[in-house]
Amino acid sequence: xxxxxxxxxxxxxxxxxxxxxxxxxxxxxxxxxxxxxxxxxxxxxxxxxxxxxxxxxxxxxxxxxxxxxxxxxxxxxxxxxxxxxxxxxxxxxxxxxxxxxxxxxxxxxxxxxxxxxxxxxxxxxxxxxxxxxxx
Numbered sequence: 001x002x003x004x005x006x007x008x009x010x011x012x013x014x015x016x017x018x019x020x021x022x023x024x025x026x027x028x029x030x031x032x033x034x035x036x037x038x039x040x041x042x043x044x045x046x047x048x049x050x051x052x053x054x055x056x057x058x059x060x061x062x063x064x065x066x067x068x069x070x071x072x073x074x075x076x077x078x079x080x081x082x083x084x085x086x087x088x089x090x091x092x093x094x095x096x097x098x099x100x101x102x103x104x105x106x107x108x109x110x111x112x113x114x115x116x117x118x119x120x121x122x123x124x125x126x127x128x129x130x131x132x133x134x135x
Contacts, residue, residue, distance in 0.1 A: 006024070006027065007024075008053075011052070012052045012053070013026050013027070013028070013052045013053075014026070014027040014028075014052075014053055014055065015027065016030060018030055026045075027055045028045045028047065028052075028055045028060055029045055031055050031057055031060065032045045032057070032060050032062065035057050036062070039062065042064055042065055043062050043063065043064055043065070044062070044063060044064070044065055044068045045060050045061070045062060046060070046061045046062070046063050046068055046071060047059055047060065048060070048061050067082070069104070070082055070084065070095070075095065076092065081094050082094070082095045083095070084098060084105070086098075086107075086108055086109040086112055087107040087108055088107075088108040088109070088112035088116070089108075089109065089111070089112050091109065093109045097109050097110050097111070098110060099113060
């Protein structure tokens, strides 16, 4: 329910009425802009502690949309390098160890992708030999 203090969205973010723009906006974006100015296109405000209601400026960080997506998909930043957990071996590896795709990067690290491709090729070859012996 909307009121003068704002409301919580279905996804758990607080929206408040921005008197300057005469519309409801995400509180974290309004707070960021009050401290640092307009948010540039392609950039997003990230909650460092992942608490969507903690809109203290010390908990907000401006990141590009790809980095923001990576953070929320399990990537971790260490010493300026992003690491991602492989969905196959579960090891945390630098994102450079993943194949790039048209949209994002592979869910499996390069090592797991290569191993999977080799295993599949062996399986196809074995199944092909079985097919020939049946004929």
